[in-house]
Amino acid sequence: MTVRNWAGNHSYAGTLVSPASLDEAADVVARSRRVRAIGSRHSFNDIADSEQALVSLDALAYRHPDITQHGSDAPEGISPVVxxxxxxxxxxxxxRVRVAGxxxxxxxVRFLEERGRTLANLASLPHLAVAGALATGTHGSGAGNPILGAAATGLEILTANGSLRTLTRDTDGDAFDGAVVSLGALxxxxxxxxxxxxxxxxxQTVYGPARFEDVIDGFEEVSALGYSVSLFTTLRGQVFDTVWLKQAYDPATTVPATILGAPAYPEKVHPIPGVDPGNCTDxxxxxxxxxxxxPHFRADQLPSAGEEIQSEYLIPRARAREALLALDGLAGVIAGLVQTCEVRSIAADGAWLSPMHERxxxxxxxxxxxxxxxxxAVLPLxxxxFGALDGVPHWGKVFDADPARLRARYPRRRDFLELMRDFDPQGTFTNDFLRRWVL
Incomplete structure (x- = not known):
């Protein structure tokens, strides 16, 4: 059976195995020469590919009873019910909450909100599996919001010999920062x-359109307007089609009438102009x-456009103006391929392999x-x-980088390699992706 990612652009290498328990999973790992984990299948490259066993732990995942689940006829982008x-x-x-990865x-978050708690930050897609989002350095938006992994305080990891190892931020400190964004290597x-x-x-209020030059000049101020701010452009005109402002609600808070001269949209919109916004959050x-x-998208609906390929670069915020000018300069070459382009901010964190490591x-x-x-064909461009601006790609998206440049950009890379040798001395969890970009 061919196993594809949610967007349908990648077919995974490896034989899918779905253990029904931790004991079964440990047995699979212990008797396999090569193993990789496969989660919600929202990566766009070969990061999860395996030379032998492709292990899904979906059978161990918590499923909230009030969230619509889908059977074997689930549309692409929606995990089948298990x-x-x-x-x-x-x-x-x-x-603190302990949850199956x-x-x-x-x-x-539905479980937490029923108990008066929630998470401080979420990605634009709530469909992601927790462990996979952490492993790839996935983030949301907001100048004060770091990667989703910044909320992690404990990791339970099934290692190559079938034993379970636990790391905590309280007791393992530095090594824990190495394990949060692990790329599945541990x-x-x-x-x-x-x-x-x-x-x-x-x-959430959506504004637009805003002139490109006004966004370039006012990016710092706009980014600070809300808890989370995202800007979308198709690059087919000198505008950002929408500015998504998400504010922590307070009845006394004033909602801006306009942002950079752009009014609030009077009806619901999608990040991709002309697409039905029914799958977007309120x-x-x-x-x-x-x-x-x-999140931008509802958990019970197909996220984003569905048929798509994603790429992303993380550039030092101090160079945001240069990045926006460079984006404008790319428009004539890539606009015909772009459904939409999102610009947002992420705070620094301490994870060794995070693109936002200490910046x-x-x-x-x-x-x-x-x-x-x-x-x-446009990935080298x-x-x-963005590489010239000290930018690095998101681990779970498509990219064509210089491996030497990418390795050099992570100052704790050698420490991570030592951590890999400690957890996985035989390289059971190593694959071509890791050999290409990390080892």
Whole structure:
């Protein structure tokens, strides 16, 4: 059976194995020469490919009973329903929650919000599995919001000999920072413990269009307007079609009438102009739980466009103006391939292999049409353009970088290689992706 990612642009190498328990998973790992974990299948490259066993731990994931689940006829982008794993464990004293790594963020935040808690940050897609999002350095948006992995305080990892190792931020400090963004190289992350915060509401308002030159001049101010801010452009005109402002809701908070002269849209819109916005989260300034507003897309619907290929570069925030000017300069070459391009901000973190390692960043994210050859042809241009600004690609998107440049950009890379040797001395979890970009 061919196993594809959610967007259909990549077929995974390896034989899919779906153990029904941790014991079964340990047995698969212990008797396999090569193993990789496969999660919600939202990466666009070969990061999860395996030379032998491709292990899915979906059977251990928690599924919230009130979130629509789909059977074997699930549309692309929606995980098929599987037997539900145990409920997350919320510690009322610390506010930390332990959850199976294969659990989707949508299911976890619904569980938390029913208990008066939530997560401080979410990606634009709530469909992602927790462990996979952490392993690839996935992020949301907001000048004060670091990667999703910054909330992690504990990792339980099934290692190559079939034993379980636990790392915590409290006891393992530096090594824990090495393990959060692991690219799947240390083992199968079976459970994660995360910090939570008191539940809060968010109101989302979308503005546009805003002139490109005004965004370049006012990016710092616009980025600071809300808890999370995203800007979208098709690059087919000198405008950002939409500016998505997500504010922590307070009845006393004033919602801007305009942003950079752009008014609020009077009806719901999609990041891709002309696409039905029914799969987007509620807008028009209507407040709702953070878990239903911080993502751009609804958990029970196909995210984004569906048929697409994504690429993203993370550039030091100090060079945001240069990055936006460079993006404008690319328009004539790549606009025909771009469905939409999102620009957002991410705060620095301490994870060794995070693109935001010890630096605030601006993200330039491309949602391309699903034409692998055409997109592949422009990837060197993206590398030349944003690599020159000290930008690095998102680990889970498509890119064509200089391996030596990429390795040199991560000052703790050699420490990570030592961590790999400690956890996986025989290279059971190594694959071509790791050999190409990390080893």
């Amino acid at each position: 037997p539900a794993g145990p409920e997350p464990e919320l510690d009322p004293t610390t506010g 294969a659990t989707r963020y949508a299911d976890l 083992g199968l992350v079976t459970a994660v413990t995360l910090e939570t915060v008191p539940a809060f509401d968010v109101a 807008q028009l300034g209507v407040p709702g739980p953070a878990g239903d507003r911080l 605030d960043c601006v993200a330039v994210h491309f949602t391309f049409v699903r034409d692998a050859a055409a997109v592949g 993206l590398e030349a353009t």
